[in-house]
Amino acid sequence: xxxxxxxxxxxxFCQLVLRGFGADAETARDCTDSMMHGSIHGVDSHGVRLLxxxxxxxxGGRLNKTPQIQFKRTRAGTGLLDGDNxxxxxxxxxxxxxxxxxxxxxxxxxxxxxxxxxxxxxGAYALRAAQRGMLALVTCNSDSFVRLHDGAERFHGTxxxxxxxxxxxxxxxxxxxxxxxxxxxVELYRSTGTPLPDGVASDENGTDVTDPNLSAMLAPxxxxxxxxxxxxxxxxxxxxxxxxxxxxxxDIDPMGGPDFSTPRGMGAFVAVLDPAAFAGAELVQAGxxxxxxxxxxxxxxxxxxxxxxxxxxxxxxLERRKNGxxxxxxxxDSFSELARALNLKPVV
Amino acid sequence: xxxxxxxxxxxxFCQLVLRGFGADAETARDCTDSMMHGSIHGVDSHGVRLLxxxxxxxxGGRLNKTPQIQFKRTRAGTGLLDGDNxxxxxxxxxxxxxxxxxxxxxxxxxxxxxxxxxxxxxGAYALRAAQRGMLALVTCNSDSFVRLHDGAERFHGTxxxxxxxxxxxxxxxxxxxxxxxxxxxVELYRSTGTPLPDGVASDENGTDVTDPNLSAMLAPxxxxxxxxxxxxxxxxxxxxxxxxxxxxxxDIDPMGGPDFSTPRGMGAFVAVLDPAAFAGAELVQAGxxxxxxxxxxxxxxxxxxxxxxxxxxxxxxLERRKNGxxxxxxxxDSFSELARALNLKPVV
Numbered sequence: 001x002x003x004x005x006x007x008x009x010x011x012x013f014c015q016l017v018l019r020g021f022g023a024d025a026e027t028a029r030d031c032t033d034s035m036m037h038g039s040i041h042g043v044d045s046h047g048v049r050l051l052x053x054x055x056x057x058x059x060g061g062r063l064n065k066t067p068q069i070q071f072k073r074t075r076a077g078t079g080l081l082d083g084d085n086x087x088x089x090x091x092x093x094x095x096x097x098x099x100x101x102x103x104x105x106x107x108x109x110x111x112x113x114x115x116x117x118x119x120x121x122x123g124a125y126a127l128r129a130a131q132r133g134m135l136a137l138v139t140c141n142s143d144s145f146v147r148l149h150d151g152a153e154r155f156h157g158t159x160x161x162x163x164x165x166x167x168x169x170x171x172x173x174x175x176x177x178x179x180x181x182x183x184x185x186v187e188l189y190r191s192t193g194t195p196l197p198d199g200v201a202s203d204e205n206g207t208d209v210t211d212p213n214l215s216a217m218l219a220p221x222x223x224x225x226x227x228x229x230x231x232x233x234x235x236x237x238x239x240x241x242x243x244x245x246x247x248x249x250x251d252i253d254p255m256g257g258p259d260f261s262t263p264r265g266m267g268a269f270v271a272v273l274d275p276a277a278f279a280g281a282e283l284v285q286a287g288x289x290x291x292x293x294x295x296x297x298x299x300x301x302x303x304x305x306x307x308x309x310x311x312x313x314x315x316x317x318l319e320r321r322k323n324g325x326x327x328x329x330x331x332x333d334s335f336s337e338l339a340r341a342l343n344l345k346p347v348v
Numbered sequence: 349x350x351x352x353x354x355x356x357x358x359x360x361f362c363q364l365v366l367r368g369f370g371a372d373a374e375t376a377r378d379c380t381d382s383m384m385h386g387s388i389h390g391v392d393s394h395g396v397r398l399l400x401x402x403x404x405x406x407x408g409g410r411l412n413k414t415p416q417i418q419f420k421r422t423r424a425g426t427g428l429l430d431g432d433n434x435x436x437x438x439x440x441x442x443x444x445x446x447x448x449x450x451x452x453x454x455x456x457x458x459x460x461x462x463x464x465x466x467x468x469x470x471g472a473y474a475l476r477a478a479q480r481g482m483l484a485l486v487t488c489n490s491d492s493f494v495r496l497h498d499g500a501e502r503f504h505g506t507x508x509x510x511x512x513x514x515x516x517x518x519x520x521x522x523x524x525x526x527x528x529x530x531x532x533x534v535e536l537y538r539s540t541g542t543p544l545p546d547g548v549a550s551d552e553n554g555t556d557v558t559d560p561n562l563s564a565m566l567a568p569x570x571x572x573x574x575x576x577x578x579x580x581x582x583x584x585x586x587x588x589x590x591x592x593x594x595x596x597x598x599d600i601d602p603m604g605g606p607d608f609s610t611p612r613g614m615g616a617f618v619a620v621l622d623p624a625a626f627a628g629a630e631l632v633q634a635g636x637x638x639x640x641x642x643x644x645x646x647x648x649x650x651x652x653x654x655x656x657x658x659x660x661x662x663x664x665x666l667e668r669r670k671n672g673x674x675x676x677x678x679x680x681d682s683f684s685e686l687a688r689a690l691n692l693k694p695v696v
Contacts, residue, residue, distance in 0.1 A: 077425030078455025078625040107426025108458045108619070112626045135591065148643065150652035155643070163579075165586045172586065174579040181573070197572055206649040223571045224545055225529070231511075231522040231657040232580075234643075238513045238520065242635035243483065245627030250642055271456070271619075277426040278460045279593030287590035294598055295496065295503070295582075301554040304498035309579040 004324030005347045011036055013335070013347045014051055020342035021058040022065040027090045034089035037124035039325050042316035043175070045184040046121035048327070052334040053118075053255075054087055060260030063087045063117055071098050077106035080244070081113050085263035088119025092138070092268055096125045099272040100132055107277030112244035113268040118142070118255055122162035123175030123313075129272045130164035130171035133281065138162040139236045140268035143252040146179040146218045146233060149226040152206030154217045157249040158182060159236035166275075167288045173310035178233040179218040186215050199223040239269035352672030353695045359384055361683070361695045362399055368690035369406040370413040375438045382437035385472035387673050390664035391523070393532040394469035396675070400682040401466075401603075402435055408608030411435045411465055419446050425454035428592070429461050433611035436467025440486070440616055444473045447620040448480055455625030460592035461616040466490065466603055470510035471523030471661075477620045478512035478519035481629065486510040487584045488616035491600040494527040494566045494581060497574040500554030502565045505597040506530060507584035514623075515636045521658035526581040527566040534563050547571040587617035 005013075011032055018028035031054055039047030057063040067086035071094070073079045079098055083091030095111040102109025119125070122138045129136035142157030158177040165172040180200040189196050189212040201215035202208050209215055221229030241248050246267025253264050275284035292308055300306045327335065332348045339346040353361075359380055366376035379402055387395030405411040415434035419442070421427045427446055431439030443459040450457025467473070470486045477484035490505025506525040513520040528548040537544050537560040549563035550556050557563055569577030589596050594615025601612050623632035640656055648654045675683065680696045687694040 075455030075622075075625045076453065077457075078621075080626065105424065106454050106456075107423030108454075108456055109425075110456045110621060114627075135586065148646055148654050150649050151654045152647040152649045155646050163583050163586070165590065172582065174583065176576045176579065180570070199571070206647070221573060221576055222528070222569055223547070225569060227655075227657070228524045228569055231524065234520065234639075234657060235511050235522065237639060238483065238511070238636070242513065242632055242639060243621065243623065243626045245631040245635060248635070248639055248642065273426075273458060273591065274423075275591065277422045278428065278591045279462075283593040284590055287593060287596070288586070291582075291585060291590060291596055294596065298496055298503050299500040299554070301498050301500045306496050306499045307575075309575070309582060 003348070004326045006324045007036065007040060007321055009347055010039065010048060010325055013344065014048060016344050017051055017055055017338050017342060018058065020344065021055045023058055023087070024066045027065065027067070027087050030089040030093045031087045033093070034120040034124045037127065038121045040317045040320050041123075041313035042320070043121050043123070043313070044328070045182050048325070049331040050120060052338060055338060056260050057087070057117065062260045062263055064263070067091075069094050073102070077102055077108050077110060079109075079111045081111050083113055083116035085115050085117065088117045088140075088266070088268070089124070091116040092119045092125045092270065093128065095268070095270045096128050096136070096272065099136075099270050100129055100134055103134055103272040103274040108271065108273050110269070110271040113270070114244050114246055115263065116266050116268055117264050118266070119268055121175060122160040123164070123173055125270060126162040126164035126175070127171060127173055130166045130173065133166050133275065135166070135273040135275065136164045137271045138269070139239050140266065141236050141240045141249045141252070142266070143254050144249045145183060146220055147202055147206050149220055149230040151230075155250060156220070156230065156233035156237065157252070158218065159233040159249070161232060161236060165288055166285070167292055168285065170310060170314045172288060172292065172308055173313065178221055178229055178236060180221050180223070180229065181218065183218060186212050186218070199226075240267045243269065351696070352674045354672045355384065355388060355669055357695055358387065358396060358673055361692065362396060364692050365399055365403055365686050365690060366406065368692065369403045371406055371435070372414045375413065375415070375435050378437040378441045379435045381441070382468040382472045385475065386469045388665045388668050389471070389661035390668070391469050391471070391661070392676070393530050396673070397679040398468060400686060403686060404608050405435065405465065410608045410611055412611070415439075417442050421450070425450055425456050425458060427457070427459045429459050431461055431464035433463050433465065436465045436488075436614070436616070437472070439464040440467045440473045440618065441476065443616070443618045444476050444484070444620065447484075447618050448477055448482055451482055451620040451622040456619065456621050458617070458619040461618070462592050462594055463611065464614050464616055465612050466614070467616055469523060470508040471512070471521055473618060474510040474512035474523070475519060475521055478514045478521065481514050481623065483514070483621040483623065484510075484512045485619045486617070487587050488614065489584050489588045489597045489600070490614070491602050492597050493531060494568055495550055495554050497568055497578040499578075503598060504568070504578070504581035504585065505600070506566065507581040507597070509580060509584060513636055514633075515640055516633065518658060518662045520636060520640065520656055521661065526569055526577055526584060528569050528571070528577065529566065531566060534560050534566070547574075588615040591617065
């Protein structure tokens with residue numbers, strides 16, 4: 001690992017790179033914010049390691065450098081946001097802004113996102129709504145990578161679901177793939193030569209394997225109860241693709257190319273709820289406070305700790321905001337190349 | 349197993365019993381509809397075996413026999429429904445009706461339910477919205493039965509989440525507990541003396557056990573990734589209890605008594621979305637049709653079949669509507685007692 005880079009320095013570098021590849025100011029800002037959400041909170045799979053990927057999409061034409069985002073309110077509580085092939089964070093932060101406005105008026109606001117692209121960490125968007133005192137649900141689908149329950153081909157994407165609820169201090173924040181593990185976990189096991197846990201990956205025939213080198217697809221969450229995980233992946237399809245008229249996972253071009261010139265036509269979905277339209281902000285605050293207190297003081301198994309969703313992430317964020325973020329070697333190399341290509345001061 | 353009872357006969361019997369214990373016509377109708385949903389679709393844990401339980405709640409005063417349900421629209425897309433301590437199906441079907449009306453106007457309708465009780469199968473309510481051409485999400489919490497990830501006490505209820513989407517023929521319908529298995533599965537293993545699968549139940553110290561007789565609590569969905577299942581249980585708490593100001597799972601009196609006179613003060617949550625406010629009913633119909641076709645023709649593992657959420661249930665329903673429903677011995681005995689107590693013609 002290279003020497004840790006300060007959060008501010010990394011943020012500036014990401015923005016300069018994206019601007020250097022022609023992204024407008026809003027795209028550079030939002031794309032950077034989403035990656036920094038990942039890197040700050042220890043969700044490194046969706047952190048700044050994606051910078052080179054997004055730069056390639058901007059350069060190739062997959063991503064519109066200067067998207068004209070269009071929001072159409074369809075009813076009091078709903079709308080459609082046409083991303084104009086923007087980088088996914090640009091479209092999704094805009095959708096969250098509109099959904100918060102709708103929720104402030106109609107009590108709940110749901111926005112279907114069309115013509116978007118890979119949006120990185122779902123939790124970044126749900127968190128933004130929670131920071132404004134709202135509950136949020138965010139989901140998207142993605143290119144096929146996860147088999148169905150009893151299935152033998154890549155079908156759903158890792159299709160994340162994120163839910164956030166405002167709380168004193170840090171929000172309650174769930175951001176989960178509907179597969180058992182993300183694929184980068186498999187890659188980690190490969191690089192360390194460690195066998196995988198049971199029931200997380202399968203070979204080309206859908207047979208579960210523990211040899212990470214034989215792993216050709218991920219298993220849905222739940223092991224022998226994987227019909228639940230597969231159905232949750234389906235929930236992401238219904239809200240992100242079916243409701244918006246966008247592409248189903250098996251129809252989405254692979255994230256990794258080789259085609260980096262064609263927009264991917266991805267959907268996504270955000271919903272935001274205003275506590276004031278339900279029990280009221282004070283009662284909701286009292287409820288989440290008691291819930292988190294009961295949860296965090298609940299007896300743990302010997303040698304274990306019980307945590308609320310997000311607690312691990314807030315701890316990592318505290319440390320990384322103080323000490324900086326260490327880049328893995330592949331990302332560090334990619335950053336050096338990007339700096340050279342754009343004649344920027346290197347951060348590593 | 350006793351001789352199968354025809355659906356119509358069983359429906360009439362349930363209504364007569366509930367009316368016999370003083371329930372008003374709406375309560376008898378809705379409570380019966382929810383139990384019959386379970387029994388017809390093979391969700392027997394939430395089927396007519398609950399009749400005796402609800403009769404006891406009506407008799408004891410836990411359930412209001414003649415609830416004055418009050419709906420208050422709080423904003424264009426939201427409302428609160430005060431169940432007046434109704435049986436849960438009575439309150440939840442009413443909430444779905446209101447949410448569908450809200451969604452027809454505002455594009456989305458979310459209703460928080462207060463002062464309700466055990467509502468049986470979550471899928472019954474989501475299905476009703478889907479039969480009206482709407483997408484729906486339904487959830488509730490319940491008394492503590494499931495440990496947290498790494499936890500050593502009963503914390504969340506089995507906290508179901510149901511999602512439905514209209515489709516040609518039968519809807520796409522997910523109705524899942526956020527525990528790995530329902531407790532009645534553990535009871536089934538006890539009665540047959542079979543060891544439990546790994547990672548579904550724990551002893552009093554939170555240590556996973558496969559001996560069903562040592563099982564004191566359920567594990568969250570996900571096995572070693574149980575933090576996801578526990579967080580999904582948390583989603584049910586947030587929407588059903590925190591947002592509505594109702595009781596958290598650890599605060600809810602046990603379903604099984606001994607107190608059957610005090611109302612349980614449970615919350616629940618329903619949200620309904622109108623496809624016409626997103627991509628439009630036609631495009632959404634085309635999307636779900638293609639999704640289900642891709643899914644049902646996706647290659648399966650050797651000797652397995654890939655199914656969409658709900659497919660198993662529709663197959664069971666077809667058979668049971670034709671041949672009737674067989675009651676387990678405990679339920680058959682309870683039905684005989686209820687018939688004797690109310691001087692009704694017995695169905696078994």
